[in-house]
Amino acid sequence: MIIQKTSNSRIQNLDKDNISFGSTFIDHMLVCEYENGKWGEVRIMPYGSFSFSPAMMCLNYGQACFEGMKAYKDQKGQVFLFRPEKNFERINKSAKRLAMPEVTREMFVEGLKALVDIDRAWIPQGEGFSLYIRPLIFATEEALMARESNKYMFAIIASPAKAYYSAPVSVLISDYYSRAANGGIGFAKAAGNYAAAFYPTQLANEAGYEQIIWTDDATHGYFEESGTMNVFVRVEDTIYTPPVSERILDGITRDSFIELAKRRGMEVVVDKIPVQFVINAHKEGTLKEIWGVGTAVVSNRFKAMGYKGERLTLPLLSDEESYAENLKKELIGIQSNQQEDPFGWRVLVEEGVAHK
Amino acid sequence: MIIQKTSNSRIQNLDKDNISFGSTFIDHMLVCEYENGKWGEVRIMPYGSFSFSPAMMCLNYGQACFEGMKAYKDQKGQVFLFRPEKNFERINKSAKRLAMPEVTREMFVEGLKALVDIDRAWIPQGEGFSLYIRPLIFATEEALMARESNKYMFAIIASPAKAYYSAPVSVLISDYYSRAANGGIGFAKAAGNYAAAFYPTQLANEAGYEQIIWTDDATHGYFEESGTMNVFVRVEDTIYTPPVSERILDGITRDSFIELAKRRGMEVVVDKIPVQFVINAHKEGTLKEIWGVGTAVVSNRFKAMGYKGERLTLPLLSDEESYAENLKKELIGIQSNQQEDPFGWRVLVEEGVAHK
Structure with missing residues (x-):
């Protein structure tokens, strides 16, 4: 894994109470490119852009799949992922169905932990706050042929998310x-x-x-x-x-x-x-x-x-009567380390894991 | 329409008998961007790349549609499109179903004629040769929200195509x-x-x-x-x-x-x-x-x-017995101006139309 840290952190701009969800991104992203039948080296690098032409296959033939997951910070500042193995398994099911190369555990689970570790300061603390994480794979070959691509990018990007009340x-x-x-x-x-x-x-x-x-x-x-x-x-x-x-x-x-x-x-x-x-x-x-x-x-x-x-x-129904509300509360409690996790769903992101 | 011509034509590299279909592109492309609820100015510019981050909505939520069409050059060097109005109507049906903005006739039909006019030298002459044209619309907003994008790009790119025998x-x-x-x-x-x-x-x-x-x-x-x-x-x-x-x-x-x-x-x-x-x-x-x-x-x-x-x-069946073969021959004849067009399907691309 290559880690290239930014020299221009944007974290001083993060206002936890006014987060623009989905368009504020943490300092870094994880990227890995597929070519000649294999994935290259995993890189953690400053969040940013690549160049593409309108012939990029993903834009034409839609080979792209993603995952949605969250990291939570508890009251002591410890950071947890929630059942990341499940997302790892699922992205590969999606990839297979779309004739895309599957990703490795090192790229997905270990890469994710390293990225979250490096940008742990971006995860807002407090009731309902989280880091929304988006792993995705998409076709990058530039060619107008209605067949599976020979080149892909796997990326993980993330956006801090504030608690929001979801009205019925x-x-x-x-x-x-x-x-x-x-x-x-x-x-x-x-x-x-x-x-x-x-x-x-x-x-x-x-x-x-x-x-x-x-x-x-x-x-x-x-x-x-x-x-x-x-x-x-x-x-x-x-x-x-x-x-x-x-x-x-x-x-x-x-x-x-x-x-x-x-x-x-x-x-x-x-x-x-x-x-x-x-x-x-x-x-x-x-x-x-x-x-x-x-x-x-x-x-x-x-x-x-x-x-x-x-x-x-x-x-x-009142919150007390509602099964939806009761189960939600318990789940968030487990995710954010406010209550016991009898299932082993929570996965701690050890501090410094990116550099081990 | 803004026309910005390349100062580095690549046409001297075009080897008509060894065209790599779908990955050789003509000198120019047409681009038009949508923002704040409306399409901007149509630009014809050198074929090339734009910058994007992995948060680009098309890569995440798949809002993208396209057309496939061809231009043909006859023996006198005249260039024709085939039923472009049909592609124009269809791309807008696709766009509507995908909750994307429809394109205008000026962008699609007039833009296409101008692009083909400017790069008419790229269209190979001879039996079965053509220019394959790819108009497409895709979502360009960079945001992780599962809703329709607020920004789009409409582009037309094109690749010279050689005749190929399609074996059964x-x-x-x-x-x-x-x-x-x-x-x-x-x-x-x-x-x-x-x-x-x-x-x-x-x-x-x-x-x-x-x-x-x-x-x-x-x-x-x-x-x-x-x-x-x-x-x-x-x-x-x-x-x-x-x-x-x-x-x-x-x-x-x-x-x-x-x-x-x-x-x-x-x-x-x-x-x-x-x-x-x-x-x-x-x-x-x-x-x-x-x-x-x-x-x-x-x-x-x-x-x-x-x-x-x-x-x-x-x-x-022999080619003479085959309905498929007979109809194909007639259709190619009409498309490439080798025979009469009783339907009015052929559309001439006038020389110099880009500058009118």
């Missing part, structure tokens, strides 16, 4: 647009999946909904995901979530919610969720909550859902 | 992988659609097939496209091709083949093609040809198809 949102159950096909790439964190979702989301916004509940493309009869999150439904005291498949992302927050709920003795059913089952539960008054989960917001509760032209209001 | 290929009828979902983006020339096809194509290659015949994702019972091309099937003397839909690209070569066939009095049926219909016709000996059509190769005949573990050999 309204969601529209999709009866036309889809995000994934059978035998497609819905399970991958492929760049193209996101672009495909923006226009249907704009239409949902215009109809008064913040997000879409995606349904299966063949029948629109089953819940799949919600916005860019996995979805959970609570009927009476039972939690339902769809099984992962080639159309549904194997979310790490999803998996963590399931584990936490089971440990509390809650009943969790991982099975297909028919739209009609949810609508009927709403009619009968047994539908208690619906929420989405993902790395960025951890979880987001829904206050209303649109279905076939009707807007159905969901109950507003 | 073997195709595998897909019974698992899919390229498009109902309510998805299959009809758009979206970057992400191509990346999604590479891995299934690799698997087909390993099984001894060059391309995939994509089928509908719900049942795999109907032909949709073939590789990156639209597909035609001839049974006895009738030509079949699937209707365009939200899953199938509205191909300009497809449309031209249909028009040419109808004009010759051939029977053309635009309707769903059940896989079983093709397999049965093969058994009964009435299946005459299957071929794909697209801008790059115009058309490519198939010599065998794989289905449920069997390799079915297709008849090898």
Whole structure:
């Protein structure tokens, strides 16, 4: 690993209470380039730009996938990653499906620890603050041929994130647009999946909904995901979530919610969720909550859902009554070292690990 | 339109008989940037690079679409585009579906003519030679937020292309992988659609097939496209091709083949093609040809198809007997001004139009 530190740190500009999420970047980034059938040396270098022409293959044929993860700083200043092995496994599943080279543990896990160690001063301390981390792989060969690229870049960039209250949102159950096909790439964190979702989301916004509940493309009869999150439904005291498949992302927050709920003795059913089952539960008054989960917001509760032209209001549970809120609180507690971690999910980033 | 000509033309390096297709670019490119809700000035400038960081939105969320088109030089040295209005309409359909700003006629059609005019010396003359042209739009904002970008680049780049003989290929009828979902983006020339096809194509290659015949994702019972091309099937003397839909690209070569066939009095049926219909016709000996059509190769005949573990050999018609070959010859004749153009498809690029 080559470490080239910046001589112009920008950290004095960091105002923790006014972070522009996603456009403020830490001093360094990790970069590794693939050529002639192999990855080159891992480099940690000042965050910055490369040069590209419009013939860059990623811009033309969309070979690109990414991960989203966070680092947390506890009250003593110790820094933790959350289940990084899961992201490492998943980026390689995405890469494989997109005919891209898989990355090594050294590049992903060890590289990530070194980067976070070097820029640990950038991680804001305090309730809900974190460092949002974005590993990505994209095709860099400059050629107009509709085939897999011969050159790639793996990069890790990161942006400090402040705590934000995620107000309950309204969601529209999709009866036309889809995000994934059978035998497609819905399970991958492929760049193209996101672009495909923006226009249907704009239409949902215009109809008064913040997000879409995606349904299966063949029948629109089953819940799949919600916005860019996995979805959970609570009927009476039972939690339902769809099984992962080639159309549904194997979310790490999803998996963590399931584990936490089971440990509390809650009943969790991982099975297909028919739209009609949810609508009927709403009619009968047994539908208690619906929420989405993902790395960025951890979880987001829904206050209303649109279905076939009707807007159905969901109950507003108190934080104490809400399973979504209770599980979220516990998860954040584990992530930020405020409570015991019986699962071994937290991974300490040792100080000075970058130089070992 | 701002025209900034290169002072270092690379045209002396162009060896028409040894063109490296897709990686040799003409001296200039067209560029136009979108910011603050509007497109800036159209610039024709030396082909080259821009700087970007790994936070560029296109690399993360895949907002990118493109067109493929060609310019031809006739024996007198006149230069023609082929149905450019169709590409202009289609790129805007793609852009809309990907929540990207549409481009103007001035940027696309007039810009294209100016670019081709300036670099007309790069267009190789002779049977089958052409200039392959790639207009594309991609998201350039540098931010990690899963929403549509606020900044875009529209570019047109081009690469000289030599005539190449497209040998008949073997195709595998897909019974698992899919390229498009109902309510998805299959009809758009979206970057992400191509990346999604590479891995299934690799698997087909390993099984001894060059391309995939994509089928509908719900049942795999109907032909949709073939590789990156639209597909035609001839049974006895009738030509079949699937209707365009939200899953199938509205191909300009497809449309031209249909028009040419109808004009010759051939029977053309635009309707769903059940896989079983093709397999049965093969058994009964009435299946005459299957071929794909697209801008790059115009058309490519198939010599065998794989289905449920069997390799079915297709008849090898002579060029005279083949509808695919006859229609291709006529289309290239029209494109390159070797024969009359009753449809008004050819568009002359006037000399000096860039400076008008």
